[in-house]
Amino acid sequence: MTDELRVSDGHLLVDDLDHPELTEEAEHHLTRVLRLRDGRVVTVTDGCGRWRACRLELGSLVVEGDIHDGADRPSITIAAAVPKGDRVDWMVQKLTELGVARIVLLRCERSVVNWEGERAERQLERLRRISIGALQQSRGVWMPAIQAPVAAAEVLPQMPAAEPGGDRLAVGATTVAIGPEGGWSESELAAAGGTVDLGPGVLRVETAAVTAAVLMTRVAS
Numbered sequence: 001m002t003d004e005l006r007v008s009d010g011h012l013l014v015d016d017l018d019h020p021e022l023t024e025e026a027e028h029h030l031t032r033v034l035r036l037r038d039g040r041v042v043t044v045t046d047g048c049g050r051w052r053a054c055r056l057e058l059g060s061l062v063v064e065g066d067i068h069d070g071a072d073r074p075s076i077t078i079a080a081a082v083p084k085g086d087r088v089d090w091m092v093q094k095l096t097e098l099g100v101a102r103i104v105l106l107r108c109e110r111s112v113v114n115w116e117g118e119r120a121e122r123q124l125e126r127l128r129r130i131s132i133g134a135l136q137q138s139r140g141v142w143m144p145a146i147q148a149p150v151a152a153a154e155v156l157p158q159m160p161a162a163e164p165g166g167d168r169l170a171v172g173a174t175t176v177a178i179g180p181e182g183g184w185s186e187s188e189l190a191a192a193g194g195t196v197d198l199g200p201g202v203l204r205v206e207t208a209a210v211t212a213a214v215l216m217t218r219v220a221s
Contacts, residue, residue, distance in 0.1 A: 002068070004053060005139045009040040012061075013047050013132050013143065020044045020054060020061045027059055047135065047143030049073070070141035074174060076216050079104035079155050081180035082113040083205040091206035092127045096134035096144055098213045104147040104155060110182035115149050124148055152177065152184075156192040162208050166195030169215050176212040178205055 005011070010030050014020040022030070030036045038057050041064075045051040049070040054061040078095055082088050082105050095103055107114055115123050127146055135143055159175035160166070161184055169176075176196060179188070181204075189195065198211045 001071075001139060004041075005043055005051065005141075007041075008043040008053065008139070009036050010034055010042040010056075011136045011139045012042060012044045013135055014044045014061075015046070017044060017046050017050060017052055017067050018063070020063065022059065022061055030056060031059075043139070045070075045135070045141040047141070049141050051141045073099045073101060073142050074217060075102075076100040076213060077102040077104060077159070077175045078178065078209050078213055079106050079152075079159060079175070080178035080209045081106045081108045081111050081152075081205055082115065082149065084112055084181070087204070087206045088113075088127070089130050091209050092130050092146065093134040094206075094210045095213055096131045096140065097138040098210070098217060099140060099142055100144050100213050101142070102145045102147065105149045106152045106155070106177065106180075107149045108152045108180045109185040109188060111180045112182070120148055152179075152188055153191055156188060158193060160194040160196045161189060161192035162198050162212060163189065163195040164197055164202065166197040169196050169198075169212075173216055176216070178208045178212065181205060 012026055036056055040056050042054050042056050042061060043051055044054055050067050051070060052067045053064045055064055078100050092103060124146060131144060131146060156177055159177050161177045198208055203211060
């Protein structure tokens, strides 16, 4: 991360870097929550790795300088069962801060939480808002793709499953699947592209997801 991003007074996700517009919600955040005044530096990003600096002037953003390309990010995918309660919010927030490329929510045989139909759409929209907030707070420039709950059997053949006693995470690994609170079924483990051990102890779903992301980020770097 550059110093300009790190020390900016605010950071926003916008649709157009050439003509960044302040939504009513964004203006409220900058002027009421952060209490920024005219002349303060606000960086904006398109969520696709590009960003630029602006200045806040009379409720608008005035662009300054060139558009920059952010550092490449590892193409990390975390697939995870949906944990109970608001723990899924925390998981998405932290995975966004860590810069993962894709978050896939899984329906597993022993899943406690299952989203379908309109409920799934509402929950995904809410998680995208949480992800945007996390991106802005962390000065990130890459938005993760958040995929609707899919059957674990569809993705497990393409990635290893986190399981105590599994192999060590391989150098260059970019995908890990995290099972539900009740663990993977025998058929799911048999379908997985191997197993990986994320460390001692039995981790909660959201803890395992963040642990896997940190380990893969370190390996990739």
